[in-house]
Amino acid sequence: MGLPRPEELISNVNLKKMPSKWWMDTLPVEFKPGFYCYGAKGKNLEYVNFPNARDFHVTDEDWKLPEDWKKIVIEGIKQRLERFRTFHVFMDICVRCGACADKCHFFIGTGDPKNMPVLRAELLRSVYRKYFTSGGKLFGRNGGARDLDIDVLKELWYYFYQCTECRRCSLFCPYGIDTAEITIIARELLNLLGLNTDWISGPVANCYRTGNHLGIEPHTMKSTLEFMCNDIEEITGIKIEPPINKKGAEILFITPSGDLFADPGIYNAMGYMMLFHELGLDYTWSTFASEGGNFGFFTSMEMAKRLHSKIYEEAKRLKVKWILGGECGHMWRVWHQYHNTWYGPVDFLEEPVSPITGTKFENAKSNKIVHISEFTADLIKHGVLKFDKSRNDNLIVTFHDSCNPSRGMGIFEEPRYIIKNVCNHFYEMPDETIREQTFCCGGGSGLNAGEIMELRMRGGFPRANAVRYVHEKFGVNMLANICAIDRATLPPLMDYWVPGVRVSGVTELVANAMIMKGEKERTMNLRMEPLPGKEEE
Amino acid sequence: MGIGLAFIIVLGLILFAYIGTELLGLKSLFAVVFPYAALIVFLIGFIRRMVKWGKSPVPFRIPTTAGQQFSLPWIKYSKIDNPATGWGAALRMFFEIAFFRSLFRNTKAEIMNGKLYVGSNKWLWIGALAFHYSFLIILVRHLRFFMAQTPWCISVVDSVDSFWQIGLPMVYMTDIIIGAALLYLLGRRIFNPQVKYISLPSDYFPLFLIIGIIATGVMMRYFARVDITAIKELTLGLAYLKPSVPEGIGSLFYIHLFLVSVLFAYFPFSKLMHMGGVFLSPTRNLANNNRMERHVNPWDYPVKHRHYEEYEDEFREKMKKAGIPVEKE
Ligand code: SF4
Ligand code: SF4
Numbered sequence: 001m002g003l004p005r006p007e008e009l010i011s012n013v014n015l016k017k018m019p020s021k022w023w024m025d026t027l028p029v030e031f032k033p034g035f036y037c038y039g040a041k042g043k044n045l046e047y048v049n050f051p052n053a054r055d056f057h058v059t060d061e062d063w064k065l066p067e068d069w070k071k072i073v074i075e076g077i078k079q080r081l082e083r084f085r086t087f088h089v090f091m092d093i094c095v096r097c098g099a100c101a102d103k104c105h106f107f108i109g110t111g112d113p114k115n116m117p118v119l120r121a122e123l124l125r126s127v128y129r130k131y132f133t134s135g136g137k138l139f140g141r142n143g144g145a146r147d148l149d150i151d152v153l154k155e156l157w158y159y160f161y162q163c164t165e166c167r168r169c170s171l172f173c174p175y176g177i178d179t180a181e182i183t184i185i186a187r188e189l190l191n192l193l194g195l196n197t198d199w200i201s202g203p204v205a206n207c208y209r210t211g212n213h214l215g216i217e218p219h220t221m222k223s224t225l226e227f228m229c230n231d232i233e234e235i236t237g238i239k240i241e242p243p244i245n246k247k248g249a250e251i252l253f254i255t256p257s258g259d260l261f262a263d264p265g266i267y268n269a270m271g272y273m274m275l276f277h278e279l280g281l282d283y284t285w286s287t288f289a290s291e292g293g294n295f296g297f298f299t300s301m302e303m304a305k306r307l308h309s310k311i312y313e314e315a316k317r318l319k320v321k322w323i324l325g326g327e328c329g330h331m332w333r334v335w336h337q338y339h340n341t342w343y344g345p346v347d348f349l350e351e352p353v354s355p356i357t358g359t360k361f362e363n364a365k366s367n368k369i370v371h372i373s374e375f376t377a378d379l380i381k382h383g384v385l386k387f388d389k390s391r392n393d394n395l396i397v398t399f400h401d402s403c404n405p406s407r408g409m410g411i412f413e414e415p416r417y418i419i420k421n422v423c424n425h426f427y428e429m430p431d432e433t434i435r436e437q438t439f440c441c442g443g444g445s446g447l448n449a450g451e452i453m454e455l456r457m458r459g460g461f462p463r464a465n466a467v468r469y470v471h472e473k474f475g476v477n478m479l480a481n482i483c484a485i486d487r488a489t490l491p492p493l494m495d496y497w498v499p500g501v502r503v504s505g506v507t508e509l510v511a512n513a514m515i516m517k518g519e520k521e522r523t524m525n526l527r528m529e530p531l532p533g534k535e536e537e
Numbered sequence: 538m539g540i541g542l543a544f545i546i547v548l549g550l551i552l553f554a555y556i557g558t559e560l561l562g563l564k565s566l567f568a569v570v571f572p573y574a575a576l577i578v579f580l581i582g583f584i585r586r587m588v589k590w591g592k593s594p595v596p597f598r599i600p601t602t603a604g605q606q607f608s609l610p611w612i613k614y615s616k617i618d619n620p621a622t623g624w625g626a627a628l629r630m631f632f633e634i635a636f637f638r639s640l641f642r643n644t645k646a647e648i649m650n651g652k653l654y655v656g657s658n659k660w661l662w663i664g665a666l667a668f669h670y671s672f673l674i675i676l677v678r679h680l681r682f683f684m685a686q687t688p689w690c691i692s693v694v695d696s697v698d699s700f701w702q703i704g705l706p707m708v709y710m711t712d713i714i715i716g717a718a719l720l721y722l723l724g725r726r727i728f729n730p731q732v733k734y735i736s737l738p739s740d741y742f743p744l745f746l747i748i749g750i751i752a753t754g755v756m757m758r759y760f761a762r763v764d765i766t767a768i769k770e771l772t773l774g775l776a777y778l779k780p781s782v783p784e785g786i787g788s789l790f791y792i793h794l795f796l797v798s799v800l801f802a803y804f805p806f807s808k809l810m811h812m813g814g815v816f817l818s819p820t821r822n823l824a825n826n827n828r829m830e831r832h833v834n835p836w837d838y839p840v841k842h843r844h845y846e847e848y849e850d851e852f853r854e855k856m857k858k859a860g861i862p863v864e865k866e
Contacts, residue, residue: 010651018734085593086819093814096740098732102646113734144737170601174640176820218852219859245862288848309842337599344831363608364828374608410606410619432655436603465653
């Protein structure tokens with residue numbers, strides 16, 4: 001990875017020592033390799049009609065901005081003050097109490113004070129004060145205000161792409177100031193100038209074209225699913241034919257495309273198919289709505305809406321009754337907190353009812369989208385599924401609450417209930433690091449790029465540290481989660497900080513333990529590794 | 538940054554009031570004009586600010602969910618930290634405003650020997666709560682200066698506050714608590730490196746201002762005996778809009794009154810507006826029921842997105858070959 005050894009990485013971090021220079025005096029910002037993503041490519045910006053589409057290199061002096069860039073940003077701020085009470089209020093009421101300061105994983109991992117949520121927000125707030133408040137106009141620096149110049153703009157770019165929008169800071173703020181919200185808006189402003197990152201704009205363009213971030217075309221998606229079904233047949237002896245774009249199915253199933261692509265997400269995808277097969281569920285995959293995650297959310301609200309609209313469109317076209325969603329973080333933040341507002345009222349679907357148990361999903365009665373953990377927990381509660389928990393006996397499991405479903409939804413018990421029903425060994429990480437207080441994987445909101453490995457390892461350090469604790473204390477070797485980004489970002493994080501701990505989705509664990517009708521005697525888990533007790537065969 | 542500046546400004550204000558009243562004798566300016574002006578600035582400024590915030594819509598329902606969601610009937614959900622109803626949200630706000638619930642959660646992170654330690658840290662919560670409640674009680678206590686007859690409820694506050702009696706005159710508990718809390722809050726800004734680094738002059742200024750107010754108040758009450766009757770005559774006059782400036786009020790009082798006036802006038806333009814803003818914070822005051830009920834965004838507009846037809850047009854041949862159903866053969 002080209003990184004220092006783990007012990008060295010954190011050894012120079014001192015949270016109690018601040019730089020001698022005041023934060024307004026440390027410009028221009030030094031673009032440290034490993035801490036910033038590559039600039040967006042013009043063709044990707046152009047594909048989705050983003051402004052100022054051109055190739056842009058972060059370390060170039062000239063960012064090829066439009067002539068009147070300053071005016072664009074200030075106008076943009078004005079418009080957003082008028083549109084978002086959050087933004088308006090959060091710009092004004094921070095008392096700089098510092099309660100949020102040491103809550104951010106990026107501050108903890110880097111010691112860089114501008115990664116304290118309050119200071120991250122102040123970077124933008126200082127510009128706001130200069131152009132929108134009397135105090136700032138009158139007192140300038142002493143009033144916490146500064147001119148928007150190119151160095152300030154570059155600093156905004158640098159630090160707002162060092163925030164994973166995890167909302168941990170917002171939990172602790174006495175006024176609920178949500179720096180993630182400020183980051184979202186700051187990124188909107190940067191996007192007015194075409195200042196995106198390659199790792200975000202690429203998936204966005206892909207998603208627009210093919211329906212998913214990875215650019216998987218329909219026929220490839222089909223063969224990928226069939227390929228997985230071959231494995232399932234080898235493991236269980238059961239042949240599954242996944243329904244694709246099936247009109248009139250009862251349920252449309254959507255998961256992030258990460259689950260179709262790489263290990264360990266694919267095991268989760270296999271798990272979904274096994275579960276639905278076992279239930280005899282009348283469902284369908286869609287190649288058009290082949291992504292639930294939403295990288296548009298990391299560029300602008302508008303783009304997020306443009307990407308997510310395909311989901312209801314597809315539900316309408318396929319004439320399904322309701323939508324079931326797989327394990328994903330951002331997808332659920334967007335579905336849960338935004339989608340119904342963007343697209344509703346969703347009157348062409350029916351209120352979701354589990355066809356197996358008859359349970360009405362009251363909490364999804366308006367937007368008609370149910371989380372797979374809600375769905376599965378309900379099945380287990382009704383005793384519909386049979387499990388052989390011992391198949392997971394080689395796993396000592398802990399659960400990582402993903403930021404988005406945690407602090408933007410509140411789904412805590414369902415996945416835990418499921419895990420406890422399919423695994424014999426489950427241990428929690430310390431209280432201050434789970435549930436709503438969970439630490440980020442360090443790579444959310446489009447920061448899971450390879451070129452910022454150092455930032456990710458630092459930002460993921462608090463999470464890894466808690467895993468290391470249960471790894472040493474209870475021998476934990478499996479980190480379960482309900483997010484596709486987690487399944488992409490946590491494996492390298494574990495390899496670096498806590499070797500020996502692997503990562504899995506929850507549905508993979510379910511499918512491993514689930515006894516299917518007509519299955520042959522299983523000797524392998526979904527990863528084609530021998531089950532405990534079957535090693536010698 | 539700016540601690541010196543803030544300190545000097547507050548000193549300057551004190552000096553200004555001293556010179557103005559003691560040397561120049563501009564007593565009615567300080568006793569009548571400034572207080573009225575400050576009050577008007579406060580009221581208009583406060584309301585304008587709230588209206589301005591209120592005018593920005595809340596397009597999305599984005600509460601920070603700090604507990605289990607409302608989902609399946611057999612799963613106990615967190616009614617306060619993740620409310621599903623408006624009542625729950627109201628309760629959440631009540632706990633937030635009355636007991637600083639979010640701050641109560643505060644933790645402290647430390648790295649030692651390459652390991653991260655996160656532990657509970659309640660000091661800021663205690664300090665903030667002590668400060669705000671003492672301030673509130675002191676404010677309530679002061680109401681008796683503005684009413685000819687002290688209402689019984691204020692007398693009760695008064696006697697409870699001075700319940701802990703030391704000598705004569707009675708010492709108010711809140712005077713001691715607020716002093717300690719202010720010193721703690723200031724000390725944090727000076728000695729906690731993180732807080733020090735983020736502080737602006739506008740963070741120190743109100744602290745020094747309030748310290749000045751408390752100090753002059755305490756001095757008047759316990760040390761430099763002032764003419765209470767004259768002061769009450771003045772304050773009652775102010776309250777009943779028949780201002781008169783009696784003789785014999787020392788400049789210590791005028792300094793006190795002037796600092797209070799400055800605080801009021803400064804309030805709407807500063808971070809002190811968190812007092813109003815906390816009620817409007819959409820991450821706290823909304824119910825988490827987005828999937829249950831539809832929320833409307835007042836400025837929503839249609840966006841250009843890709844439709845299935847377009848998609849199929851691009852991939853139809855490949856889909857047909859793979860045996861995926863298509864709309865148009
Ligand atoms: S906790 Fe809230 S008020 Fe305190 S510094 Fe952070 S954002 Fe500002
Ligand atoms: S949202 Fe998360 S990453 Fe961003 S500032 Fe807050 S704690 Fe840090």
